[in-house]
Amino acid sequence: MIIKDARFICSNTKFDKLPKDNMPEYAFIGRSNVGKSSLINALVQRKGLAKTSSTPGKTIAINHFVVNDAWYLVDLPGYGYAQRSKKSREEWRVMLANYISRRRNLICTFVLVDSRIEPQNSDIGFMEWLGENQVPFCIVFTKADKLSKAELDRNVEAYKKRLLEDWEELPPIFITSSENKQGREELLDYIEQQNKELENYLKTTGL
Ligand code: GTP
Ligand code: MG
Secondary structure, X not given: OOOOOEEEEEEEXXXXXXXXXXXXXXXXEEEOOOOHHHHHHHHHOOOOXXXXXXXXXXXXXXXXXXXXXXXXXXXXXXXXXXXXXXXHHHHHHHHHHHHHHHOOOEEEEEEEEEOOOOOOHHHHHHHHHHHHOOOOEEEEEEOHHHOOHHHHHHHHHHHHHHHOOOOOOOOOEEEOOOOOOOOHHHHHHHHHHHHHHHHHHHHHHOO
């Protein structure tokens, strides 16, 4: 897919204030500092579009970007950020549950995990929750540039093995780096494919 245009639309914490749900939407989620905002910028090739930071917890609201005037990319606040207060974590949890279960145009949630670390309970638990709520998701390994090919293969295989303890089949998996753009084309192709399928579905059903 060619990215002609990517723009920031809005940032907010209230479900009712989200932009109109008239375009397919893809959300990026994962633990703080995993590389959500960086990957969004790498995908659309706009460095400062989503704010990135080496200090975790930078993104605190639901951030909408529109790409090619045709689909939304959403940067969600990271979870598992221990330094947030209990109240703030609870608010985040409610906001997220609301967003994921009610946002009608949300086609897929990309769960980002750091390729360098072993499966974390917060990620595994979150995927379980998505499954229980029948929310389609993909797993996106980030920061692949920080590992050798052998280490990367080993970690990804170990992760798959862990997932197969709970799941009968694996979700689509992408291995990415915002640094060297690994996985960028694959992710964009996947999104393009989903957009096409939705378009065909809407055409055939006359919706
Ligand atoms: P929050 O908004 O706090 O939840 O974080 P985030 O998940 O959006 O992470 P962000 O994109 O801000 O990146 C966190 C840090 O990781 C930054 O210092 C980035 O430069 C670095 N980083 C992100 N992706 C990559 C990558 O693919 N490779 C390398 N080497 N560093 C990365
Ligand atoms: Mg961020």
